[in-house]
Amino acid sequence: MKKEKILKNNKKEELLEGSMAIAKTVNNLEPNVVSAYPITPQTHIVEELAKFKADGKSKYEYLLAESEFAAASIILGASAAGVRAYSATSSQGLLLMTEVLYNISGLRLPVVMTIANRAIGAPINIWNDHSDAMAIRDAGWIMLFASDHQEAANQHVLAFKVAETLRLPVMVNVDGFIITHSYDSVIIPKKTDIKKFLPKYSPALGTYLNSKNPITIGAFFTPDKYWIERKTIHRDLDYAKKTINSAFNTWQKIFKTNSSPLSKLNTGLLEYIGSKNAKKIIIAMGSMCSTIEEVLKQEKNTALIKIKTYRPFPFEEIQEILKNKEQVFILEKSIAPGSQGGPLFLDIASSFKKEKPEITNYIVGLGGKDVSEEIITKITRNDTKKLVNFL
Amino acid sequence: MNKINNKNKLSPGHSACAGCGQLSAVQSVMRALSDDTIIVNATGCLEVTTTKFPESAWSLPWLHSLFANASSIASGVKASLKNQGNSKTKVVVQAGDGGTYDIGMGQISGMWERDDNVLYVCYDTEAYSNTGIQASGSTSYGASTTTTPAGEKSIGSSNHKKDMIGIALAHGLKYVAQSISGFPEDIENKVKKAIKTKGSSYIQILTPCIPGWKLQSDQAAYVGKLAVETGLYPLLEYVDGKLTKSSINSKFKIKSIDKYLSVQKRFNHLKQKDKEKIQEIAKENIKKYKLK
Numbered sequence: 001m002k003k004e005k006i007l008k009n010n011k012k013e014e015l016l017e018g019s020m021a022i023a024k025t026v027n028n029l030e031p032n033v034v035s036a037y038p039i040t041p042q043t044h045i046v047e048e049l050a051k052f053k054a055d056g057k058s059k060y061e062y063l064l065a066e067s068e069f070a071a072a073s074i075i076l077g078a079s080a081a082g083v084r085a086y087s088a089t090s091s092q093g094l095l096l097m098t099e100v101l102y103n104i105s106g107l108r109l110p111v112v113m114t115i116a117n118r119a120i121g122a123p124i125n126i127w128n129d130h131s132d133a134m135a136i137r138d139a140g141w142i143m144l145f146a147s148d149h150q151e152a153a154n155q156h157v158l159a160f161k162v163a164e165t166l167r168l169p170v171m172v173n174v175d176g177f178i179i180t181h182s183y184d185s186v187i188i189p190k191k192t193d194i195k196k197f198l199p200k201y202s203p204a205l206g207t208y209l210n211s212k213n214p215i216t217i218g219a220f221f222t223p224d225k226y227w228i229e230r231k232t233i234h235r236d237l238d239y240a241k242k243t244i245n246s247a248f249n250t251w252q253k254i255f256k257t258n259s260s261p262l263s264k265l266n267t268g269l270l271e272y273i274g275s276k277n278a279k280k281i282i283i284a285m286g287s288m289c290s291t292i293e294e295v296l297k298q299e300k301n302t303a304l305i306k307i308k309t310y311r312p313f314p315f316e317e318i319q320e321i322l323k324n325k326e327q328v329f330i331l332e333k334s335i336a337p338g339s340q341g342g343p344l345f346l347d348i349a350s351s352f353k354k355e356k357p358e359i360t361n362y363i364v365g366l367g368g369k370d371v372s373e374e375i376i377t378k379i380t381r382n383d384t385k386k387l388v389n390f391l
Numbered sequence: 392m393n394k395i396n397n398k399n400k401l402s403p404g405h406s407a408c409a410g411c412g413q414l415s416a417v418q419s420v421m422r423a424l425s426d427d428t429i430i431v432n433a434t435g436c437l438e439v440t441t442t443k444f445p446e447s448a449w450s451l452p453w454l455h456s457l458f459a460n461a462s463s464i465a466s467g468v469k470a471s472l473k474n475q476g477n478s479k480t481k482v483v484v485q486a487g488d489g490g491t492y493d494i495g496m497g498q499i500s501g502m503w504e505r506d507d508n509v510l511y512v513c514y515d516t517e518a519y520s521n522t523g524i525q526a527s528g529s530t531s532y533g534a535s536t537t538t539t540p541a542g543e544k545s546i547g548s549s550n551h552k553k554d555m556i557g558i559a560l561a562h563g564l565k566y567v568a569q570s571i572s573g574f575p576e577d578i579e580n581k582v583k584k585a586i587k588t589k590g591s592s593y594i595q596i597l598t599p600c601i602p603g604w605k606l607q608s609d610q611a612a613y614v615g616k617l618a619v620e621t622g623l624y625p626l627l628e629y630v631d632g633k634l635t636k637s638s639i640n641s642k643f644k645i646k647s648i649d650k651y652l653s654v655q656k657r658f659n660h661l662k663q664k665d666k667e668k669i670q671e672i673a674k675e676n677i678k679k680y681k682l683k
Contacts, residue, residue, distance in 0.1 A: 032471060067501070068461065082475075
């Protein structure tokens with residue numbers, strides 16, 4: 001098989017494993033410090049980054065961490081000292097980082113991480129679902145979800161841009177194995193294009209650790225001050241929607257990718273795929289959106305809202321689309337035990353002000369369970385009266 | 392005597408207890424550091440008493456993240472400086488014994504394994520002072536703490552103090568030292584040596600805690616001196632893994648532990664046979680560290 005193809009616009013299309021596509025993109029983004037701890041299925045990403053370093057193809061410091069807790073802390077320290085910092089993890093590793101994740105957003109540090117999404121034990125399971133991301137959804141990070149290799153690559157570029165613009169951390173979620181370990185054709189964003197979009201990271205003196213202008217970072221806040229700081233994060237995360245959209249549009253112009261022919265609306269927050277007049281709509285995130293898109297070619301009365309930014313949650317944009325829809329199917333790879341439905345269902349259901357369409361929640365793909373075209377077709381044709389369904 | 396460097400000292404207005412052993416040791420450490428130093432602080436008394444937002448007692452760049460991760464943070468800071476071509480700026484971690492002996496242990500081991508060029512200073516109060524004197528891995532045998540209270544069926548802490556100095560040496564650190572807050576010059580000298588070391592270095596300073604050890608506010612230095620004289624907490628220095636003779640222990644006459652124990656109410660409950668056990672620990676130290 002030929003592994004490279006030069007396209008008309010002088011872009012090089014390569015057949016790459018998802019992890020390699022991510023690693024190559026991250027290297028082109030020129031982080032200064034990378035630190036990670038190995039966990040399946042994140043491993044190939046951090047192995048590639050170590051190899052770039054070993055081969056003299058990168059400029060970053062690569063620090064071996066003795067745990068994910070340490071890896072997250074190392075990139076926190078690096079970022080607080082004024083440089084671009086990156087890590088990648090999965091599943092249990094992400095949960096072990098939890099305390100640090102809250103700290104990174106609380107200190108307003110623009111680090112970027114890749115999450116190779118994987119189930120949480122027990123029972124132990126190394127395959128894909130979104131339980132890990134959902135467990136830390138309130139940590140104050142911007143959370144992007146990629147549906148294929150190309151989107152994963154582009155979202156990393158977007159992630160650093162948004163992070164450094166807003167001084168907020170960003171995680172790019174990619175489905176473990178389904179994206180990280182599969183091959184697809186990808187155009188890796190070139191350094192020259194990235195430089196047009198993402199300037200060299202140079203925070204102002206007095207905002208990071210530097211002996212020329214000493215500052216205290218991480219002071220303790222009494223009750224009269226703490227809540228103001230927390231409120232600011234809430235407000236700024238909401239404000240981030242604008243930044244994500246405008247950064248997405250700018251990058252689209254530089255990178256010049258074509259949207260799918262079925263795509264009717266494509267922003268940094270979400271994409272509407274299918275007929276505008278479709279009465280039924282699926283809402284989903286991640287790699288299953290690619291499968292859903294295939295099904296939509298036959299199921300013309302159904303459309304898809306692919307959520308690309310889960311935090312901040314684009315509830316207003318979703319409400320606008322749902323206005324003239326009759327049936328909504330929310331497909332998600334996570335559960336929220338003890339509540340009415342899955343986390344995505346809860347986010348959407350709680351955003352209706354008045355009348356809401358008929359909503360059905362489908363919990364699919366837990367622990368790597370295949371989300372096939374047959375399952376999706378069945379959902380679009382199903383007349384279940386159950387609110388929450390496990391498939 | 393050298394000119395005293397007061398450039399980096401904590402500014403007045405911190406809220407530590409009167410007579411606090413730790414704050415006095417911090418001032419000694421600060422005197423030894425250049426102003427081209429970045430401090431990474433673990434959660435604890437030192438962080439709480441010096442950084443009540445929007446105030447700060449620090450004149451050096453200072454960062455606090457969490458309880459357990461100060462060493463990893465310092466590694467990240469150092470890596471950031473290195474990547475910017477800055478080999479001059481020093482990085483110093485400050486943590487208590489809880490953050491060192493217990494919750495931060497894994498991260499310290501990781502930093503020492505990488506041999507990151509960071510000086511780690513542990514202020515040892517032999518308990519979780521900030522949360523209300525609970526027992527830590529550093530608590531002395533026989534000490535009554537709020538989680539090892541002395542009682543009819545309890546001698547206080549029945550665990551033995553973890554050997555952090557030994558753990559540091561086992562990681563191959565080129566500079567490892569132990570000091571006490573009542574010996575400011577000793578601290579200063581050791582910090583100056585440690586900061587020049589290439590790679591990781593470790594200094595552990597016994598810092599008597601007024602409420603934790605149940606002392607009068609003028610007794611921190613006095614009880615520290617007794618800790619040295621009994622052999623329970625000698626002044627130590629290891630360069631390239633070897634115990635040096637630079638220690639000033641030899642200037643002291645070895646004393647029995649009685650006075651050291653009786654001055655601290657945390658040991659008030661001990662019976663003679665328990666005290667003998669502690670005397671044994673002192674004797675072992677005298678032998679191990681060649682104090683006589």
